[in-house]
Amino acid sequence: MSGALNVVAHLAGIAAGDRAALKHLYDATSAKLFGIILRILAERSEAEDVLQEVYITVWRKAAEFDATRASPITWMATIARNRAIDRLRARGSRPTTTLDLATEVVEPSPAADALIDTANDARRVTAALDRLDPRHAAIIRSAYYEGLTYEALAAREGIPIGTLKSWVRRGLIRMRGELA
């Protein structure tokens, strides 16, 4: 059984109230989700709080997961991203991460990561982004991985917000065109 199918089975178990299934799911997915949350929040204690909230949400909402509409990891990653961005916005005026990721190379994924059923898709998306202007691709990645607003990204890049928005939107539409 593939990693993704395992995750689907765990979610079904969780929906039926199986605590062991939640533990299995946690073991299979928590490092990935923690990685996603840490990219957005950077502050470890906050990221830990959010990770905990995510699994509590997954336990309560597993019955709502629809395998025909999203892959299980996409569903969980969306919950994790939403909760982390939620927390980031709740900080309000507190400074966001000062990491300059605009030019940072994204880490390669570990070869042994059996969890993700999207390795193929990931290569295609990465290839499509790589065909864009490197600066545009870097900004799209920053927006996605760090959960930053257009406003924050524009300030960091030192470019007008309108320019930045059009780079991102046109870039993603081109990316989708490459994927089709």
Next chain:
Amino acid sequence: MLADMVPDDDAVAIDFALGALDGPSLRAAELRLRRDPEFAADVARWQADLSPLIDAVAPVAPPPTIWASVERELFRGLVAAPASSAIARGVGAAVNLWRGLAFGASSVAAVAIALLVARPATPVAEAPPALLAASIASTDAAKAILITATYDPARGAVILTPSAKDASHGLTPELWVIVGKDKPLSLGVIDLHDPQAHRIPQALRSKLTGGATLAISLEPAGGSPTGQPTGPVVAAGTLTVI
């Protein structure tokens, strides 16, 4: 100009799926997400298109304490609270009482009374911090009490006791605290089905004081993506010291 080649609808769906909006534009997109299924489907498609990017995120092993907290929160919150917490035992009793009673306002009153009675009869050397309670009533004309919340500062948790039928309509209820005229602060997503001990993040505990408002809004799966309520606020109540 090239930017004009991006249709407005696509632009907003992209912005929202990325999570790059803030302020009024975010508010507007959220409103649209609830009212416009086509727009919601667009957002979901963009989220799906972008999701392979998570493959490139390096996993980071969380500390073992996280799993312990998840387990404690979900499975021991009501049944086997720390032995030192007489309050928790009292709440357990109240929950049993709640289970034995029919739904409705009268059972809420009974639970509230049970909570009062359940406070330790013999004061220990150090007085326990005061409990705060709120009856969170629906914001519609009926004013039906949806949930009773009791905040126990000693545990850093709100004990939530639903008292009416689940009114979440398949959406995710999220709990908020509002202090004075400040913006609502999220206390996380909750459940309207079962009694639960809902942990409050350390940083937000100081906000739960007498006079603060607890409110519940209905949000998309996973809770509000913005840090502010995006769906209808279905219930609210004021915290008072009990």
